[in-house]
Amino acid sequence: MAPIIEIKNLTKSYRRGNQSIIVLENLSLDIKENDFLALMGPSGSGKSTLLNLIAGLDKADSGSIIVQGIDISLLIETELAKWRADNVGFIFQFYNLIPVLTAFENVELPLILTKLSKKERKEHVFTALKLVGLEDRMDHYPGQLSGGQQQRVAIARAVVTDPAILVADEPTGDLDRVSAQEVLKLMENLCSTIGKTIVMVTHDPRAAKKAGNIMYLDKGVLADDPQTSFQECV
Amino acid sequence: MILKLLFRNAFRHRLRTVLTICGICVAILAFGLLRTVISAWYAGVNASSATRLVTRNSISLIFPLPISYKEKIRNVDGVKLVSAGSWFGGFYINEKNFFANFAVESKSYLDLYPEFVIPSDQKSSYLKERKGCVVGVKLAKRFGWKLGDTVVLKGTIYPGNWEFVIKAIYKGRDKNVDESQFFFHWEYLNETVKKLWARRADQVGFYMIGVTSPDIAAVAARNIDKMFNNSFAETLTETEKAFQMGFVSLSQTILTVIELVTMIVIVIIMVVVANTMAMSVRERMNEYAVFKTLGFGGLFLAFLILGESLLITSLGCIMGIILTFPAADAFMGAVGDYFPIFNISTQTIYLDIIASFIVGVVAAIFPVRQAITVPIASGLGRIG
Ligand SMILES: Nc1ncnc2c1ncn2[C@@H]1O[C@H](COP(=O)(O)OP(=O)(O)O)[C@@H](O)[C@H]1O
Ligand SMILES: [Mg+2]
Numbered sequence: 308m309a310p311i312i313e314i315k316n317l318t319k320s321y322r323r324g325n326q327s328i329i330v331l332e333n334l335s336l337d338i339k340e341n342d343f344l345a346l347m348g349p350s351g352s353g354k355s356t357l358l359n360l361i362a363g364l365d366k367a368d369s370g371s372i373i374v375q376g377i378d379i380s381l382l383i384e385t386e387l388a389k390w391r392a393d394n395v396g397f398i399f400q401f402y403n404l405i406p407v408l409t410a411f412e413n414v415e416l417p418l419i420l421t422k423l424s425k426k427e428r429k430e431h432v433f434t435a436l437k438l439v440g441l442e443d444r445m446d447h448y449p450g451q452l453s454g455g456q457q458q459r460v461a462i463a464r465a466v467v468t469d470p471a472i473l474v475a476d477e478p479t480g481d482l483d484r485v486s487a488q489e490v491l492k493l494m495e496n497l498c499s500t501i502g503k504t505i506v507m508v509t510h511d512p513r514a515a516k517k518a519g520n521i522m523y524l525d526k527g528v529l530a531d532d533p534q535t536s537f538q539e540c541v
Numbered sequence: 542m543i544l545k546l547l548f549r550n551a552f553r554h555r556l557r558t559v560l561t562i563c564g565i566c567v568a569i570l571a572f573g574l575l576r577t578v579i580s581a582w583y584a585g586v587n588a589s590s591a592t593r594l595v596t597r598n599s600i601s602l603i604f605p606l607p608i609s610y611k612e613k614i615r616n617v618d619g620v621k622l623v624s625a626g627s628w629f630g631g632f633y634i635n636e637k638n639f640f641a642n643f644a645v646e647s648k649s650y651l652d653l654y655p656e657f658v659i660p661s662d663q664k665s666s667y668l669k670e671r672k673g674c675v676v677g678v679k680l681a682k683r684f685g686w687k688l689g690d691t692v693v694l695k696g697t698i699y700p701g702n703w704e705f706v707i708k709a710i711y712k713g714r715d716k717n718v719d720e721s722q723f724f725f726h727w728e729y730l731n732e733t734v735k736k737l738w739a740r741r742a743d744q745v746g747f748y749m750i751g752v753t754s755p756d757i758a759a760v761a762a763r764n765i766d767k768m769f770n771n772s773f774a775e776t777l778t779e780t781e782k783a784f785q786m787g788f789v790s791l792s793q794t795i796l797t798v799i800e801l802v803t804m805i806v807i808v809i810i811m812v813v814v815a816n817t818m819a820m821s822v823r824e825r826m827n828e829y830a831v832f833k834t835l836g837f838g839g840l841f842l843a844f845l846i847l848g849e850s851l852l853i854t855s856l857g858c859i860m861g862i863i864l865t866f867p868a869a870d871a872f873m874g875a876v877g878d879y880f881p882i883f884n885i886s887t888q889t890i891y892l893d894i895i896a897s898f899i900v901g902v903v904a905a906i907f908p909v910r911q912a913i914t915v916p917i918a919s920g921l922g923r924i925g
Binding site: 355359362364365385388389391392393397399403405406407408412415416417419420 | 832
């Protein structure tokens with residue numbers, strides 16, 4: 308079976324002043340469908356950068372990212388926005404809910420861009436909120452929810468459009484241990500029961516253990532095993 | 542839901558938004574009042590007719606013309622009606638009680654100014670009474686005058702106490718007619734002048750001329766002036782509008798300053814709103830990045846930000862317009878005597894709306910640009 312995400316010879320650098328810093332160099336990686344992949348590595352190693360490229364939030368300098376047969380590095384900005392809306396769900400470290408919208412409205416947000424009727428949207432939102440166990444909190448504003456609950460609302464928002472891929476950047480980085488466990492369990496379920504492909508960046512070895520697969524990124528180089536220096540930290 | 546979002550965004554910082562709205566409200570109020578003052582200033586010009594000319598001494602308005610010119614002017618081609626008049630310059634009890642008062646050739650004057658509406662019985666009793674006078678309703682109300690009252694004016698140009706009997710009270714045919722004038726028979730003035738200052742008798746300050754159509758006004762004016770060329774009192778004839786403009790232009794500098802102030806008020810409020818929008822958008826960069834991440838485009842962000850800006854300016858504008866009316870009434874109560882006409886025109890209200898629309902759009906331009914161009918990754922903030 309062909310991998311759902313194929314990354315070939317990816318290079319990404321940032322300009323700072325007049326010098327450019329290479330963050331990812333000639334990186335290749337295949338991610339299988341229905342995989343739960345954890346990306347680990349020291350701070351500044353380029354994990355977020357790689358995740359953003361996979362999710363179509365940023366453009367690489369060279370190389371290709373083929374997702375379900377589409378090379379997203381060739382898409383222009385508006386095509387990419389449409390592609391993201393259709394194919395990727397996002398979970399952030401700081402939840403990034405819109406504070407003036409209720410839990411229900413936050414989850415409904417991505418559906419505004421679809422052709423669904425108001426009634427259909429409502430059904431989808433209910434389903435997604437039920438999935439994360441927060442249907443009784445749908446009228447609450449983010450400020451009235453705990454961190455763990457906010458992250459679950461964010462997960463509902465990420466899955467409500469039924470995307471094939473979920474990307475999560477340190478989803479438990481801002482949570483206490485119990486909430487973190489809940490969130491990870493939820494993500495594990497999404498992978499095992501509804502067949503999502505998940506790419507998660509994390510610092511937390513406990514979180515990584517929940518994942519089916521772990522990759523280590525250090526100074527722009529990928530490895531199946533942690534580099535000796537990093538292993539010491541872990 | 543997008544509108545709900547827009548509305549809630551606008552009131553996220555309630556105090557800031559309310560203060561901004563108050564600012565716009567005050568600016569619109571000032572704008573409306575100043576414009577109303579300007580149009581009050583130009584009221585005489587706006588009320589003037591295109592088929593009326595005014596002839597005066599070419600040296601200056603304060604030099605008179607002989608009454609004998611009247612018949613000559615009447616014979617000029619295109620002239621339908623001629624009336625004559627003089628500034629009387631009297632005041633009632635106290636010099637501070639200023640109002641326009643002049644002596645006119647009553648019959649022709651009333652024919653020439655149909656915008657002064659007088660009941661026909663009052664008109665005929667005025668024409669019969671030697672000491673009769675006509676006053677505007679507004680002026681009558683101001684001094685509590687009624688029909689039949691005897692009124693004494695103190696003369697300044699013609700010293701002494703002058704007695705008049707109010708025989709008619711006129712109303713304006715439409716809103717821009719000055720309802721605070723006072724006029725009486727020139728013959729009454731002239732017979733007294735003849736007795737006391739014989740050298741000043743048989744003279745008038747100006748002729749008012751009705752022509753058959755606006756097209757021939759310029760030609761008729763030229764012909765009248767040509768007729769009195771090289772005579773001992775040369776004339777200057779101009780349209781009523783130009784004549785009225787002559788009074789206004791004395792204060793042209795003040796008007797320019799007022800107009801400048803209205804522009805400055807608008808610019809200041811533009812800066813205030815732009816600042817509010819810039820602050821809001823900067824605080825929400827991270828949310829705009831989330832919208833973009835979810836696939837929302839620049840148009841959506843522009844709609845959200847522009848909509849919020851326009852919502853704030855519209856609320857301020859509506860409040861400002863509503864407050865302009867009582868404010869104008871209060872202002873009128875305080876200084877109304879100097880401005881016989883003081884109406885808020887529909888044009889002013891349209892300008893209020895246009896100005897606040899422009900303010901709303903301009904204030905949103907830079908924030909919209911900023912929100913659209915910031916790359917998602919840096920908008921989300923760099924994490925971990
Ligand atoms: N927008 C950016 N501009 C410049 N440098 C950046 C930017 N984003 C990330 N970097 C740099 O790229 C490197 C990798 O960053 P990042 O992918 O966020 O690392 P990680 O998520 O593994 O901690 C860091 O050295 C960081 O300073
Ligand atoms: Mg990171």
